[in-house]
Amino acid sequence: MIKLEQVRRDFKVGDQIVHALDDINLEIAAGEYVSIMGPSGSGKSTLLNLIGLLDRPTAGRYLLNEEDVTTLSDIEQAVTRNQQIGFVFQAFHLVPRLTAAENVELPLMLAGLPAAERRQRVADTLAALHLTDRAHHKPDQLSGGQRQRVAIARATVTEPRVLLADEPTGNLDHIAGQDVINVLESLNQRDITLLVVTHDLEVGERARRQLKMRDGRIIANQLRGAGDASA
């Protein structure tokens, strides 16, 4: 499903080149539940952004569903993001002037779906996440956990194959964080590929497959409760 071959990503900081990702080889099968852990600056977010097509590798190949997506045009990448990838961010990134339902509707609006179909899908998605009674609330009228649920609804309303979560519990208290992780895991049980970047050990260790990164490299790749697995 996701295949990275000798992927590198360099950043220029001043006159120095920083290797945010250094020769990454990674394969993730459909339906996997993967956590990516590591200290700040280890490249875990860069890896996630790259997989989410928000960033392009400096070198190497990225195959999504056996298709080389690194060479796609801006528009083709946008379509891929819209239809195959869902993002969940630490800061929720809800548009403050729009209601929960309107926020969830955004990706469908960008895709140009007819209004009636959009409304139905938004209602279904909100219902699945127990947000129906919050549909017409603005983000500032929602709790942190509810906001992240709305963000998850927005990420999944297009029924993507991959869900990318970057520190999804980072801005939440423990209980709300648990709730969000439960929601994400229940989505994974319905065959969505789930990648969670976190430096919360408790969250990270729930994943079936756990990657540890340092200095742009994957230094550990293990299955839950087991030893090292091949990358």
Added chain:
Amino acid sequence: MRPHSRDVSVFAWQALRGYPARTLLMLVAMAIGVAAVVILTSLGEGARRYVTSEFASLGTNLIIVFPGRSETAGINPSTMMGETPRDLTLADAQALTRNYNVRRIAPINVGAAEVSWQSKKREVAIIGTTHEMLAIRHWELAQGRFLPATDLDRATSVCVIGSKIRAELFGPQRALGEWLRIGDRRFRVIGVMGSEGRSIGVDVEDTIMIPVASAQQLFNTPSLFRILVEAKSRDALQTVKQYITETLQQRHQGERDVTVVTQDAVLATFDRILGALTYAVGGIAAISLIVAGILIMNVMLVAVSQRTAEIGLLKALGAAQRQIILLILAEALLLSTLGALAGLFFGQLGSFLIRYAFPIIPAYAPTWAIATAMLVAILTGLLFSILPARRAARLDPVLALARK
């Protein structure tokens, strides 16, 4: 994969409502620009219409003859003999009536004289003319009759007075039939002019009219100030003009010593001048539209950096660069259209207030000015938003999302 235009405009509208202060500021800037164009061109156009209608009130199909020539001609006998221009006389005026295409003529003589009745005295502008003048100038009488229809050279002692003169000299008393002293002669009041008779150069309310022959005696001069000639139709104007020129040249021993102008020519000149003035004023006002455009660019740039995270999000959700540009331009288009409409409203309100305060000036903004102002406003709004929109589209989504 293309958002519907309705969704785009709803999204733009929500974005505008999300930042009311910024939106209001830009609306005001745009509205001021458009309102300035509408008000200033309505003033210019009002002045043009005012002058035009004043000229029209002088009479229609009118030709004006006055002594002296304003253009250089070639050598003719008079050049050699060094003659001065001849006066226009009553006989000249009489001669002009002998043409089929001439409907009426009115010789005019003007001067000022002291007018007295009982113990009241004042200096008044005196017009010597004939009974045809009433019809040529479309004047109306309030009381009595106008000057009698007699031979041009008959100096009868009657006068028609303006309503202001009547009020000042006679007050509440009856003026008709009274004898006035004008200069060293006595005239009987036979009519009072209506008060609406007002036209360029002459304030009818403040003049006294007497037969032209009487005026010549009063001012002791054989010459005329003007001869007004009314042609039978517009088409006949050029024929009549030529006829007048030739007749007077013949009568003045071959010398072309008069100037003949059609009212249309004078009117056309004023029309051109004031029309150009309207364009100029409209153009100057249009500069404020450009200023508004630059303001829109600034505020849009601020808006883009304020909403960096939102733009990053839209990219993550599947908006291509083109769609980001589309969304920002839709916002600008909506904003400048609303601003232009508000400007149109306030502009029209302004010209209405001008008309209300100065009913004499028909201050209506011309359609071309309104259309151009709206178009320029919307186009500048769009044009100056291209740069901010492109900047937004090129934002790196990773960096944009990292910002809060």
